[in-house]
Amino acid sequence: MSPNPQPFILHLQAEGYHPRSDKHSNVLAEAIAADLVRHCAIIGERAAKGAVVYDVNFTLRAGTADWNVDLVLGKPELGTAPPAAGAPILRRRPSTVEIAIEIKSIMTEHHKAAKNRKRDLDAHHDHVHNYSSLAIAGGVFVINAASAFRSPLRSETTTHRNPRALVEHCIDQLRAVASRAGTVGSGLDARCAIVVSANNVNLTASAFVTTPPAPQIGDPLHYDAFIQAICAAYSARF
Numbered sequence: 001m002s003p004n005p006q007p008f009i010l011h012l013q014a015e016g017y018h019p020r021s022d023k024h025s026n027v028l029a030e031a032i033a034a035d036l037v038r039h040c041a042i043i044g045e046r047a048a049k050g051a052v053v054y055d056v057n058f059t060l061r062a063g064t065a066d067w068n069v070d071l072v073l074g075k076p077e078l079g080t081a082p083p084a085a086g087a088p089i090l091r092r093r094p095s096t097v098e099i100a101i102e103i104k105s106i107m108t109e110h111h112k113a114a115k116n117r118k119r120d121l122d123a124h125h126d127h128v129h130n131y132s133s134l135a136i137a138g139g140v141f142v143i144n145a146a147s148a149f150r151s152p153l154r155s156e157t158t159t160h161r162n163p164r165a166l167v168e169h170c171i172d173q174l175r176a177v178a179s180r181a182g183t184v185g186s187g188l189d190a191r192c193a194i195v196v197s198a199n200n201v202n203l204t205a206s207a208f209v210t211t212p213p214a215p216q217i218g219d220p221l222h223y224d225a226f227i228q229a230i231c232a233a234y235s236a237r238f
Contacts, residue, residue, distance in 0.1 A: 003223075004194060004208045004210070004223050005028060005032060005035060005194075005223070006031070007027055007028075007030065007031040007034075008024070008027050008031055008142075009196065009206060009207060009208055011023065011024060011027040012024065012196065012198050012203065013203050013204050013205075013206045014203065015203070016198075016200050016203050016206075017105070017107055017198060017200055018152050019105075019107070019151060019152075019153060020153070022057060024105065024142075025056075025070050025103045025105070026056050026057070026070075028103055028140070028142070028194075029056045029070050029071035029101070029103060030056065032071055032101060032140075032227075033054040033071060033073065033089065034088065034089075035227050036073065036099075036227060036230060036231065037088045037089050038088070039227055039228075039231065040227070040230070040231035040234065040235075041231075042231070042234065042235050042238075043073070043231065043234060044088070047083070047088055047089035047090070048082065048083070048088065048089075049082050050076060050080045050081055050082035050083060050090060051075065051076070052073055052075065052076075052098075053073070053074070053075075053076040053080065053089065053090045053091065053092040053093075053094050054071065054072065054073045054089055054090075054091055054092075054094070055071075055072055055091060055092065055093050055094060056070060056071055056072075056091075057069075057070065058071075058072040058093065058094075058097070058100075060072065060097055060100060060127065060128070060131055061131070062127050062128075062130040062131035063130065065127065067123075067124065067127040067128075069100045069101070069102060069124070070101060070102055070103040071099075071100070071101040071103070072097045072099060072100050072101075073094065073097075073098060073099040074094030074095070074096045074097040074098040074099065075094055075095055075096040075098065076090065076092050076094060076095060077093075077095045097131065097132070097135055098134070098135060098136065098234065098237075098238055099135070099136045099138065099230060099234065100128045100131075100135055100136070100137055100138065101137075101138035101139070101140060101230075102120065102121060102124040102138070102139050102140070103140045104117040104120055104121065104139070104140065104141055104142070105141075105142040105144075106141060106142065106143050106144065106170050107142075107144040107149055107151075107198070107200075108144065108149040108151060108158045108160070109158070110143075110144075110160070110166040110167075110169060110170055111166075111169060113170075114141075114169060114170040114173040114174075115173065117141065117173070118173045118174070118176065118177055121139040121174075121177045121188065121191075122177060122178060124139060125137040125139070125177075125178065125180075125186060125187055125188045125189075126186060129186060133183045133184070134183055134237045134238070136189045136190065136234060136237070137187075137188050137189050137190075138188065138189060138190045138191065138226070138230055139174070139188045139190075139191045139192075140191070140192055140193075140194060140226070141170060141171070141173075141174045141191075141192075141193045141194070142194050142195075142196060143167050143170045143171070143193055143194070143195050143196070144160075144163075144195075144196055144198055145163050145164070145166075145167045145195050145196065145197050145209045145213075145214075146160065146163065146196075146197045146199040147159065147160050147163050147199075148160060148199050148201075149198070149199055149200055150199060150200045150201045151200065152200070157199075157201070164213055167195055167209075167213045167214070168213045170193070171213060171215070171221065174191060174193055174221065175221065177191065179191070183237065189229065189230070189233050190226050190229035190230045190233065191220075191221060191226065192215070192221050192222065192223050192226030193214070193215050193221045194208070194223060195208065195210075195213070195214035195215075196208055196209060197209050
């Protein structure tokens with residue numbers, strides 16, 4: 001099964017993290033879309049036929065409310081041609097959203113950020129399921145385990161005392177987001193925590209953290225389980 005999404009860590013190594021940029025979330029969204037195509041047979045087969053497309057930074061409307069979603073996959077407009085040879089999936093605006101994934105990063109000020117990001121994910125799944133009870137709402141936390149972080153918006157470097165405890169707190173907040181099984185009720189259909197070590201100074205040293213407290217194989221918050229959960233829900237509903 002898939003490892004952590006490598007294009008994302010390569011982006012952090014090359015460009016670092018800027019809180020006012022959506023580059024990092026776009027790169028991660030693209031990587032998640034590629035893994036869904038690669039590791040979920042039904043999505044891969046439909047994508048190859050042009051029957052499933054994806055987009056990033058998509059405005060999802062439910063009733064009179066709009067929500068910007070980091071990654072969506074769904075049915076294209078009628079008459080859409082399949083992707084060119086060698087291309088696994090088309091990037092197009094879907095006419096019907098079937099998967100909607102929100103990506104939230106917690107790079108510093110973990111306690112404050114985790115509280116706000118949990119609130120964001122709760123609002124996200126409510127909006128997605130107001131749009132359609134069949135739609136799959138996914139949530140991702142990117143959590144920084146580095147002992148320090150240099151934000152481009154600050155002149156000083158922030159020290160993280162006991163980064164392990166900070167990561168554990170953020171993971172607990174993600175576990176506390178409401179979840180649902182099936183198409184009734186409210187909550188996330190799939191979620192994962194991706195833990196990185198990135199101080200935003202020595203960019204090339206940025207790396208995934210795969211040892212505890214990062215979710216391990218068998219944990220529902222592991223990236224593999226996240227991809228599998230979305231695939232299972234998609235296969236059952238669509």
